[in-house]
Amino acid sequence: MAKIIIIDDEKSIRAALRDILEYEGYDVEEAKDGEEGLDMILRSNYDVALCDIKMPKIDGLELLLKVGEAGKGTQFVMVSAFGNVENAVEATKRGAFDFITKPPDLNRLLVTVRNALERSKMAQETKTLRKRIYKLNEIVGDSAPIRKVKETINRVAATEARVLVTGPNGSGKEMVAKQIHEKGNRANMPLVEVNCAAIPSELIESELFGHEKGAFTGAMAKRVGKFEQADGGTLFLDEIGDMSLSAQAKVLRALQENKITRVGGDKEIRVNVRVIAATNKDLRREIAEGNFREDLFHRLSVIVIHVPALAERKEDIGLLADKFLQDIASEYGAPVKELSPDAIRQLESLPWTGNVRELRNVIERLVIMCGDTITGEDVALYA
């Protein structure tokens, strides 16, 4: 049953709201001021709080912020006196779901509570899905270099530091970038990815910064670029070593000034973006050869996380193979297959030039082609 808390210092208001809501079948509790309300919300799980704004000790706005900081998903409906609507609007800007005025109109109250409950349910579902995705994206491995990668992620995620992730193709750089975002303060905001190698150099600037209508032939309509899309969140610049020098100059400016200009436009647009970049190239060599700007390199590489090739951490192969056996089984809705000790030894002896991505493909092939226990001979045949 949906649980609602009424936080108001006026007893008569609490009683009136409680009557209406209990009549509708909700489970209702009361708090007589902000302090008691905060205490109860932190100790329990309420779907919705009907919260007065002007209260002794902790007022409604402060309470709303404190509950948000504690990571509680309770949806707030502010209940404000008629003359206090400005504060109620302010509260919705700070994350309250909605507000109603006193004395509450019955229909409006019930519709607002129902909508707030719907939002609370969606927030719960998002949380569950996020947990599942998180599990899917878990970085597997217990080798010393992977432990160091995980430790660095945990250290830097909650900061605003720019991170450069290096390592060969398929080693897990994108995973590292995603984890930094997921574990950081921007997790509720977008993570926008740009594969700089996949975009022709003449289009990369418009991709990153957007363009105004008519900026160039084919620019039929205004377009918002990835920097603007990532505002408040994280921009992942994959394969940054493949970016043209002219785009590099503009990215540098965006990082220095936190401002961008759309192609063909003159207005400066403020953006607040955390940049994580990745490359499989040796950027220092690219700098020496004149292909990469040194100043940009220094801006991007406040923290460097290197993900080594799989061949340099063979002890992770068994763990990774197990994880992929489970993922693939659950994808196919089939029982999990096993690897014989000999199969694991064989896998450990392969060169893995395509790194973890190649390992996943090989495991998928083995699951499709082999019996319940995958043997060393199977590996010799299909890997």
Ligand SMILES: Nc1ncnc2c1ncn2[C@@H]1O[C@H](COP(=O)(O)OP(=O)(O)OP(=O)(O)O)[C@@H](O)[C@H]1O
């Ligand atoms: N440590 C790991 N644990 C679990 N899965 C991993 C790990 N490392 C990589 N993977 C998986 O391997 C695949 C390739 O990883 P990812 O895309 O992160 O590599 P990448 O280095 O960004 O590749 P590229 O350089 O080609 O863009 C993905 O499916 C990813 O989920």
